[in-house]
Amino acid sequence: MSSSLETSLDPPPGAGYFARVGVAELATELRAGRVSSRDLVETALGEAARWQPVLNAFVTIDETGARAAAEKADRELAAGVDRGPLHGLPIAVKDIIDVHGLPTTAGARHFAGHIASRDADCIRPLREAGAVILGKTTTHEFACGPTGDRSASGPTRNPYATGHMAGGSSSGSAAAVAAGIVGLALGTDTGGSVRIPAACCGVVGLKPTHGAVATTGVFPLAPSLDTVGPLARTAADCRLLWTVMTAGHRQPVAAPRIGWVPPDSIHPTAPEITSLARDLTKDLIIGEVTVPAVKELRAAYRTIQGSEAYAVHAERLATAPELYGDEVRDRLRTGGQARGWEYVRALELRDRVRGAVTDLLRQQDFLALPTIPLSPPTLDSRDETIGGEAVDVRAALLALTSPWSVLGLPAVTVPAGLVDGLPVGLQLVGPPGTEHRLLTVAEYLQNTSS
Amino acid sequence: MSSSLETSLDPPPGAGYFARVGVAELATELRAGRVSSRDLVETALGEAARWQPVLNAFVTIDETGARAAAEKADRELAAGVDRGPLHGLPIAVKDIIDVHGLPTTAGARHFAGHIASRDADCIRPLREAGAVILGKTTTHEFACGPTGDRSASGPTRNPYATGHMAGGSSSGSAAAVAAGIVGLALGTDTGGSVRIPAACCGVVGLKPTHGAVATTGVFPLAPSLDTVGPLARTAADCRLLWTVMTAGHRQPVAAPRIGWVPPDSIHPTAPEITSLARDLTKDLIIGEVTVPAVKELRAAYRTIQGSEAYAVHAERLATAPELYGDEVRDRLRTGGQARGWEYVRALELRDRVRGAVTDLLRQQDFLALPTIPLSPPTLDSRDETIGGEAVDVRAALLALTSPWSVLGLPAVTVPAGLVDGLPVGLQLVGPPGTEHRLLTVAEYLQNTSS
Known part of the structure; x- marks a missing residue:
């Protein structure tokens, strides 16, 4: 596959596959049969395992669930069921957002052994769009801190310089996207918790309007400020994920001032x-x-x-x-x-x-x-x-x-x-x-x- | 005039004219020319002066303004301008609500010498309805207390038993209505400040839905709780005043449960x-x-x-x-x-x-x-x-x-x-x-x- 991803930054040294290919191209390749969702998920799992000792971007990697979801995505595409641009693509989810059957630790020892019994509201449109949840990403403890280096599961490191902070609190989501483990991730932003790690790791991150995305099933930090936002290597991919999250439509922009x-x-x-x-x-x-x-x-x-x-x-x-x-x-x-x-x-x-x-x-x-x-x-x-x-x-x-x-x-x-x-x-x-x-x-x- | 006011309580001993005549009858008498607004205002001023040493219901009695407004009301009625049931009737206003040109003391020494430079929003519909503002009624200091016996201008007393509290914080409005000084009054209610003095003084008082009446020009106690409400001797009169305050319409009630x-x-x-x-x-x-x-x-x-x-x-x-x-x-x-x-x-x-x-x-x-x-x-x-x-x-x-x-x-x-x-x-x-x-x-x- 060619390297077609447009971005203002070169990926960090050693970045994985998803740092070089965007959603649009992956969607084309999948539908042309040149790659399968299962291939993409195996690639992502391989990158996740390779990077984990260096970055600590993940708390939970759901190999079994991700493989099953990828096979379902492939079966659907083969049967002519097309769920849109995210169909079959791996995505990572901040570990403060409930995903059914997986632990939600919130980066806290209080939640050891806690398994989510249902999906957070913001997860459902991802599943309906056919996205494959690869795992849960490291968060600053209880999402309460902008540095990403305080968590029950240890600090996240910056892919551009592993002695440096990834920023927080959505540290693992930003690091996973920057390192090319996945192309897309969800984070939460209360005072900067998507934007700060995205800026630190050289990716795009959106904090939406407060209230635009339901926070049910997301462990709160400060409810009147909490938001759920997407991260991606490019704004184009971030926009595709945002569209899926909100079933929204593109708004025209003429010569923005x-x-x-x-x-x-x-x-x-x-x-x-x-x-x-x-x-x-x-x-x-x-x-x-x-x-x-x-x-x-x-x-x-x-x-x-x-x-x-x-x-x-x-x-x-x-x-x-x-x-x-x-x-x-x-x-x-x-x-x-x-x-x-x-x-x-x-x-x-x-x-x-x-x-x-x-x-x-x-x-x-x-x-x-x-x-x-x-x-x-x-x-x-x-x-x-x-x-x-x-x-x-x-x-x-x-x-x-x-x-x-x-x-x-x-x-x-x-x-x-x-x-x-x-x-x-x-x-x-x-x-x-x-x-x-x-x-x-x-x-x-x-x-x-x- | 006959004594036609229906109420579940006899007025207190010595109660004035307005304890025995309701808005509907006064409106009829005015339009029949059997009484003038000026007559009603002189009666109210007389009652206010007579009761003041006993009850301390008023902080300010606006003789000049009330007489001028009454004369205007009489001229309008004579000219065929009819502003509705409150036209020409005296009303008392709690002294935490701004009335243009009169002091607003809020029952506090901090506000000594303060003259309101405009009407509170809730005053405007009263003026448009032709009501005559007789004066400003005693309030518990800064409306902060349910007893009505702490105010820079002294305690208000209960017309049914002058050694007892009138309740608060709208103490003077409730006492003035109970004593028949006026038939109608405005108060404010944050936690009970209309209802408590109305109950103590045996009159009707309404705390509206929060937000139903603008509080602009009313000195705040707790904005997310503050309301402006009417007091009257009967629910019927209270409803007429409420209708004027909100330009609202009567809602049908079938056999309330x-x-x-x-x-x-x-x-x-x-x-x-x-x-x-x-x-x-x-x-x-x-x-x-x-x-x-x-x-x-x-x-x-x-x-x-x-x-x-x-x-x-x-x-x-x-x-x-x-x-x-x-x-x-x-x-x-x-x-x-x-x-x-x-x-x-x-x-x-x-x-x-x-x-x-x-x-x-x-x-x-x-x-x-x-x-x-x-x-x-x-x-x-x-x-x-x-x-x-x-x-x-x-x-x-x-x-x-x-x-x-x-x-x-x-x-x-x-x-x-x-x-x-x-x-x-x-x-x-x-x-x-x-x-x-x-x-x-x-x-x-x-x-x-x-």
């Missing part, structure tokens, strides 16, 4: 990252945009996420505190200290700024800024400097993604190049419900830059 | 109060109803109200704590201690129980129970006993009203008789949007019992 949000107005950002991200969009930028109260939105994120996450975990923290990793336990307990009136103020701020940003998004179609303000740090790093200024790694990772989470807006990250061999992500933010338009613009940027 | 909520399942209740309230509805009761998690709703009320009220007052508490009365300051500070995760849990409970109660309200049209579980205590009393059990007065006053506030449901209180000379209220609770049906049933009960 993009407002550039200078990232230093939110958080100190490495100049070479700002430069790469801005270069990728420069033909579409119509001006610079100041987002009102954006720093207050970051504080509101901490209050909302902290309060809602503690509400999810209160009893568990009381009865089984020893099962948490130290860092996540501390993080949850800190979140539980927020006051009710601060939560009320955070919701009020959300409403107020949502109105102001809606106005901004009438003057330009999308906002653009880097996805994360620094290169993926080394594993376990918690303190870095950006332009000589000391920053907290976890706060820095969330700084440019979490404001849009508070506002419930959709946002996509698309690779913008490498700095010292590590990926840089450009983030595009749109009005509610514009996922397809965002992915179409992302696709345009990927194709013109590669 | 009422579920009785045993009040002791929520809070200890004086047996003679339970008995009077139940007697009033007995022909309509189809069975007893258990409301799920109703005690948890009371706790949720404290968390929601406490958090939202502190969010309103945080800066004021920091900069001018000395201007608060001790009790309200302590109450606000206690509310500020609630945690964000507890607020989140309270909102979750609200959603969960709302579903269950919606199901209950498919099996019966309305729920019925007493409005308050004890007779209005003496002024300043904070500890009472009910059936030998010690109770906190403020918690007791709110116990039977606040669960419906958390659920956002409409509820009306209607007089059910006297115990030791003090009024007893029956409360009816309905599904969202059923205010007219509630008032129609209340009217039926008043007419059949009188």
Whole structure:
């Protein structure tokens, strides 16, 4: 098979088969009989096994289930039953999303031995589209952290530099796509948990509008912020997966007008990252945009996420505190200290700024800024400097993604190049419900830059 | 004029003109030229002045404005401009609702000298209907308390027994209607602040569905609970005022089925109060109803109200704590201690129980129970006993009203008789949007019992 995948980044060294072939080509090959779903699944299983000791991208690899689903997909195609572009293609699912019959660990020792008794709502359209679930990917413990290096099943590593973080919390999904183990994956994004690892691993990741995808069967972090989003190597593939997830249709985009949000107005950002991200969009930028109260939105994120996450975990923290990793336990307990009136103020701020940003998004179609303000740090790093200024790694990772989470807006990250061999992500933010338009613009940027 | 007002209670001793004549009769008399709006306003001003040293129902009596509005109403009627049943009738407005050109004190020393520069949204339809605003009625400080005996302008007293509470926080509106100073008044109800004083003073009061009446221009207590509601001596008059407030229409009620909520399942209740309230509805009761998690709703009320009220007052508490009365300051500070995760849990409970109660309200049209579980205590009393059990007065006053506030449901209180000379209220609770049906049933009960 030819190598036809258009993307703005070369895959990392040693990347597997799916880093070089996209969904459209695979669909053609399958229907031409030049490859079978069973072939693809065996390839994916081989890549998963090969990469596992290096990346730790998977918690569970479902060889039996994946092989059975692939054989069914092949039988259907042979019988003329065609479920569309994802039919027979392997996909990986973050291990905080229930898949019937497989463990859901949520990266937590509390859930050892827990087997999901049904599919999460977001899994059903994948099955109906004939996708093959290869396994469950490593998540930061309880999805509560942006680094991807705290999990009951160990840290995920970055395929571009295995001493570095993959980002989190959907660390395994991003790493598995970047390493070419699968072409498609599901993650969840509460404050950046799809976008941050996608940016760290040089792939495309979409955080949808809050509420656009049902979260039933997904273990919550902070329900008023939680979303389920797709990851893929290209925006085109991400859009195909998104279409299956929502039964949605492509929206036309005529000459999108993009407002550039200078990232230093939110958080100190490495100049070479700002430069790469801005270069990728420069033909579409119509001006610079100041987002009102954006720093207050970051504080509101901490209050909302902290309060809602503690509400999810209160009893568990009381009865089984020893099962948490130290860092996540501390993080949850800190979140539980927020006051009710601060939560009320955070919701009020959300409403107020949502109105102001809606106005901004009438003057330009999308906002653009880097996805994360620094290169993926080394594993376990918690303190870095950006332009000589000391920053907290976890706060820095969330700084440019979490404001849009508070506002419930959709946002996509698309690779913008490498700095010292590590990926840089450009983030595009749109009005509610514009996922397809965002992915179409992302696709345009990927194709013109590669 | 004849005494034609149908109500289930005799007015208190010495009650004024408006305790004996209802809106319908006044409207007829006005149009027959047997009385003028100016006559009615002079009568109301006279009653207000006569009662003020006894009840302290008013903070501001707007003699000039009321006389001018009455003269305009008379000119219009003479010219054939008829604004409907409230045209030319005096009405009193709780002093937490902005009326253009008059002080809004909110019962607080913080607002001394503050003059409202515009009408609250809920005032406009009253003016368009030709009602005459007589003045602003005493409120518990910042509407934060159910007793009506803590206010910068002093306590309101109960017209049935002036050593006793009028209830709160809409204490002056209820007392003014009960004493016949006016026939109609506006109050606000966050956890019972219309219903509690209406029950204490033997009048009818409606807490509408949350969101049914705009609260713009009303000083907030807890925005997710705050409502504006009408008070009148009869349900019929209350319904006329409600119709003007909402431009709504009467909804038909065929043989309402009422579920009785045993009040002791929520809070200890004086047996003679339970008995009077139940007697009033007995022909309509189809069975007893258990409301799920109703005690948890009371706790949720404290968390929601406490958090939202502190969010309103945080800066004021920091900069001018000395201007608060001790009790309200302590109450606000206690509310500020609630945690964000507890607020989140309270909102979750609200959603969960709302579903269950919606199901209950498919099996019966309305729920019925007493409005308050004890007779209005003496002024300043904070500890009472009910059936030998010690109770906190403020918690007791709110116990039977606040669960419906958390659920956002409409509820009306209607007089059910006297115990030791003090009024007893029956409360009816309905599904969202059923205010007219509630008032129609209340009217039926008043007419059949009188």
